[in-house]
Amino acid sequence: MKNGKSKISLETYERMMEFVRIGNRAVQAAQAENHHLSLPNIYWRNGRIVYEMPNGEIVVKEIQQKEEE
Numbered sequence: 001m002k003n004g005k006s007k008i009s010l011e012t013y014e015r016m017m018e019f020v021r022i023g024n025r026a027v028q029a030a031q032a033e034n035h036h037l038s039l040p041n042i043y044w045r046n047g048r049i050v051y052e053m054p055n056g057e058i059v060v061k062e063i064q065q066k067e068e069e
Contacts, residue, residue: 008016031041034054041052051059 034041038054040054040059043050043052047063049061049063051061053059
């Protein structure tokens, strides 16, 4: 490790990028299927649950934190 950065081989980098592409395609297919079935896509962003409805509407729900006793 030099300057706090590790180096990976070109082959490892290319395989990693292929896995990312496969994962991205799977997510896109699942999101499209959800919309086709009239189901929302649900995300977690900045401590909030975000519902992306099939009609494009975005619904944000705050998470209630339990207070410690």
